[in-house]
Amino acid sequence: MVFEYAPAPESSAVVDIRASYGLFIDGEFVDGHGEPFKSINPADESVLADVARADESDVDRAVKAARTAYDTVWGPMPGRERAKYLYRIARLVQERSRELAVLESIDNGKPIRESRDVDVPLVAAWFFYYAGWADKLAHAGFGPDPRPVGVAGQVIPWNFPLLMLAWKIAPALACGNTVVLKPAETTPLTALLFADICRQADLPPGVVNIVTGAGDTGRALVAHDGIDKVAFTGSTEVGREIARVLAGTGRRLTLELGGKAANIVYEDAALDQAVEGIVNGIFFNQGHVCCAGSRLLVQESVAEEVLERLKARMATLRVGDPLDKNTDIGAINSAEQLAKIRELSAAGEAEGATAWSPPCELPARGFWFAPTVFTDVAQSHRIAREEIFGPVLSVLTFRTPDEAVTKANNTPYGLSAGIWTEKGAQILWTAQRLRAGVVWANTFNKFDPAAPFGGYKESGFGREGGRHGLEGYLSV
Amino acid sequence: MSDRMPERLAVRKTYKLFIGGAFPRSESGRSYVVTDAKGRFTANASQASRKDARDAVAATRKAFPGWSGRTPYNRGQILYRIAEMLEGRRDQFVGELRRAGASKGDAADEVDAAVDRWVWYAGWADKLAAVTGAANPVSGPYFNFSAPEPTGVVAVLAPDSPLLGLVSVVAPVIVSGNTCVVVASEPAPLPSITLAEVLATSDLPGGVVNVLTGRRAEIAPWLASHMDVNALDLTGAAAEDVRALESDAAGNLKRVFRGAETGWTADPGTARMTAFLETKTVWHPMGV
Numbered sequence: 087m088v089f090e091y092a093p094a095p096e097s098s099a100v101v102d103i104r105a106s107y108g109l110f111i112d113g114e115f116v117d118g119h120g121e122p123f124k125s126i127n128p129a130d131e132s133v134l135a136d137v138a139r140a141d142e143s144d145v146d147r148a149v150k151a152a153r154t155a156y157d158t159v160w161g162p163m164p165g166r167e168r169a170k171y172l173y174r175i176a177r178l179v180q181e182r183s184r185e186l187a188v189l190e191s192i193d194n195g196k197p198i199r200e201s202r203d204v205d206v207p208l209v210a211a212w213f214f215y216y217a218g219w220a221d222k223l224a225h226a227g228f229g230p231d232p233r234p235v236g237v238a239g240q241v242i243p244w245n246f247p248l249l250m251l252a253w254k255i256a257p258a259l260a261c262g263n264t265v266v267l268k269p270a271e272t273t274p275l276t277a278l279l280f281a282d283i284c285r286q287a288d289l290p291p292g293v294v295n296i297v298t299g300a301g302d303t304g305r306a307l308v309a310h311d312g313i314d315k316v317a318f319t320g321s322t323e324v325g326r327e328i329a330r331v332l333a334g335t336g337r338r339l340t341l342e343l344g345g346k347a348a349n350i351v352y353e354d355a356a357l358d359q360a361v362e363g364i365v366n367g368i369f370f371n372q373g374h375v376c377c378a379g380s381r382l383l384v385q386e387s388v389a390e391e392v393l394e395r396l397k398a399r400m401a402t403l404r405v406g407d408p409l410d411k412n413t414d415i416g417a418i419n420s421a422e423q424l425a426k427i428r429e430l431s432a433a434g435e436a437e438g439a440t441a442w443s444p445p446c447e448l449p450a451r452g453f454w455f456a457p458t459v460f461t462d463v464a465q466s467h468r469i470a471r472e473e474i475f476g477p478v479l480s481v482l483t484f485r486t487p488d489e490a491v492t493k494a495n496n497t498p499y500g501l502s503a504g505i506w507t508e509k510g511a512q513i514l515w516t517a518q519r520l521r522a523g524v525v526w527a528n529t530f531n532k533f534d535p536a537a538p539f540g541g542y543k544e545s546g547f548g549r550e551g552g553r554h555g556l557e558g559y560l561s562v
Numbered sequence: 563m564s565d566r567m568p569e570r571l572a573v574r575k576t577y578k579l580f581i582g583g584a585f586p587r588s589e590s591g592r593s594y595v596v597t598d599a600k601g602r603f604t605a606n607a608s609q610a611s612r613k614d615a616r617d618a619v620a621a622t623r624k625a626f627p628g629w630s631g632r633t634p635y636n637r638g639q640i641l642y643r644i645a646e647m648l649e650g651r652r653d654q655f656v657g658e659l660r661r662a663g664a665s666k667g668d669a670a671d672e673v674d675a676a677v678d679r680w681v682w683y684a685g686w687a688d689k690l691a692a693v694t695g696a697a698n699p700v701s702g703p704y705f706n707f708s709a710p711e712p713t714g715v716v717a718v719l720a721p722d723s724p725l726l727g728l729v730s731v732v733a734p735v736i737v738s739g740n741t742c743v744v745v746a747s748e749p750a751p752l753p754s755i756t757l758a759e760v761l762a763t764s765d766l767p768g769g770v771v772n773v774l775t776g777r778r779a780e781i782a783p784w785l786a787s788h789m790d791v792n793a794l795d796l797t798g799a800a801a802e803d804v805r806a807l808e809s810d811a812a813g814n815l816k817r818v819f820r821g822a823e824t825g826w827t828a829d830p831g832t833a834r835m836t837a838f839l840e841t842k843t844v845w846h847p848m849g850v
Contacts, residue, residue, distance in 0.1 A: 211701065227693070227694075322815070325815065326812050326813070326815060329808075329809075329811075329815060330809045332808075333804075333807075333809035333811075333812060334804050334805025334806075336820070341815065343815070498814065513846065517844050523843065524842070524843045524844075525842060525843070525844045525845070526844075526845045527844060527845065528846060529845055529846065529847050532845050534698070534700035534701060534702070534706070536698045536699050536700050536701070537698040537700050537708070537845070538696070538698070538708045538843050539843065540841065542842075543815070544814055544815050546815060547817050549841050552696060552698055552708065552843075553696060554696070562833070
């Protein structure tokens with residue numbers, strides 16, 4: 087007997103999307119001087135809103151507002167008072183959680199189950215966690231009186247729009263900095279809703295400024311000589327460009343960039359759990375995850391069995407309406423990203439790998455890509471080396487633990503990795519040898535404000551989360 | 563024929579490079595004249611080339627798995643052994659520093675401080691993780707910890723302080739398990755090679771520290787742009803070169819440290835060690 091799922095759509099009535107949005111500068115929504123752009127719903131390509139585009143003069147204005155707020159209000163404010171603002175923000179996020187989750191799913195395409203159960207709760211947790219640090223910085227191990235850096239310019243990606251905002255703004259504000267943040271061009275709406283939360287919190291004007299736009303806006307921000315620190319999450323290519331722009335300026339920089347994580351399955355692993363972890367590792371958030379487990383390394387002796395179980399599990403994944411509470415995989419965020427995923431998948435087939443996807447009906451409109459697994463993959467293939475940033479898994483095999491580690495580390499990236507085995511000693515042995523900043527053993531894609539996150543090698547530098555996450559925002 | 567024979571002609575030392583535990587000459591066959599404080603000839607130092615720099619990086623990479631895999635206790639003992647060996651050659655270093663222009667008292671003080679610095683850093687080897695790591699109280703049934711790990715291959719441009727400055731930039735890099743290529747002071751390179759003789763007899767595995775002498779401005783760009791170097795210490799870089807070197811370093815996103823030269827006798831603090839550490843966070847579910 088086959089059970090069918092009835093549609094279970096989350097109502098979008100909870101969120102009021104305005105026809106147009108301005109920039110959030112010095113506590114006010116203002117017009118931008120660039121040509122406004124449209125944010126669309128990737129699930130059906132409908133236009134959601136016109137969004138202001140900040141040009142250099144707008145960025146300059148935002149940086150000046152942040153500087154004034156830093157000099158006159160936020161910098162001098164005692165940590166215990168800053169803390170209370172951040173606690174307020176955390177509470178407001180919780181109070182408006184459903185609105186934020188629905189808007190995130192509409193603007194980004196991610197399933198409501200994820201925005202509701204992962205993204206937004208973590209956003210509140212992030213503010214709550216760093217609120218508590220604001221008046222305890224002297225105990226954080228960075229000297230008796232650590233000072234803020236000043237004005238931070240922050241550029242974030244489209245895969246976790248509101249969560250990345252929280253990762254950037256919460257520690258910056260806790261340490262006494264003010265910020266100018268640029269959300270991604272395709273997902274600006276929750277950041278603008280967050281601006282409203284800042285107003286509800288009575289956050290002093292200029293402490294948080296949000297400038298929307300595309301690459302040009304981001305370039306104007308990171309190159310602005312009025313900022314003291316740049317924090318960027320995004321591609322390694324852009325991260326390199328930013329590092330070059332900042333060369334010789336003495337400005338601080340933290341980068342959280344791409345990845346090509348190995349997810350290692352040893353033969354003694356609990357295979358059903360491992361399969362869940364593989365699925366979560368690569369299909370969570372449509373694979374739009376820098377730390378996604380995009381290279382499955384499975385021990386040869388169990389490779390066939392793992393693949394069989396994986397395919398059976400993939401056949402149960404529900405792809406479709408992001409607002410449906412039963413949806414596992416939502417829409418690809420943009421036409422541009424869909425083209426990139428298609429291009430790399432085509433390269434995989436052209437280079438000799440074998441693609442498999444479960445039978446699944448994709449909606450006619452919007453941007454969609456069926457969950458895909460590639461076998462017969464060589465380490466030299468592009469799909470084994472390049473970040474696809476989509477629901478595409480490349481499977482490689484190994485015979486010995488040494489070979490698993492060598493293959494896992496055979497990448498210029500070093501953000502994350504996974505290990506599946508029932509042997510505790512083997513977990514620790516493997517974890518020690520993986521050159522990656524986050525290692526998930528018998529789990530995957532777990533995040534917490536108390537746990538430092540960030541990369542080795544070309545996955546960037548600096549940590550977000552935990553006590554370590556303060557360092558990038560303190561003059562130490 | 564001279565009618566005044568010397569009582570005994572001194573046997574001079576040939577100053578070479580230090581790569582992979584051996585003392586090769588520059589493959590380029592080049593050398594440059596090092597003079598004493600009064601401008602008199604002291605020695606010909608090797609003038610390292612691009613090829614020497616690349617050989618040194620290869621040796622440094624080769625040494626990394628072994629050195630980073632040692633226990634911290636073992637690394638601490640080896641750093642302490644370096645202090646012992648340096649103490650034993652105290653007079654030799656005092657002599658070299660005096661030839662480079664230091665007064666007798668200053669030279670002795672500098673050697674003492676250099677020995678003490680090795681001792682200070684030796685004790686850090688098995689304490690860094692306790693100070694920089696963490697058990698993370700995540701909101702779920704997971705055991706979660708963060709531990710520091712060495713960044714990898716570090717290229718160090720040493721400052722002109724020929725012994726204490728050199729020790730102060732090398733020790734914090736290797737104590738945590740990194741391996742390094744260090745470009746010695748250009749005007750005063752000789753103590754760096756003599757220090758290499760100390761390192762070579764202290765149970766420090768070959769390749770953990772590699773010393774190049776020569777023209778900083780010539781060697782530094784090759785190290786800054788080398789794709790198998792993970793981090794760069796610009797302490798000894800000329801101010802006008804910093805921008806270009808940082809830009810080169812962006813090619814593979816090297817960690818760049820621009821330490822201030824604020825007097826080497828001050829308390830070093832931990833910044834030079836933590837600059838070359840990565841943080842690894844490990845998660846595991848708890849359950850039965």
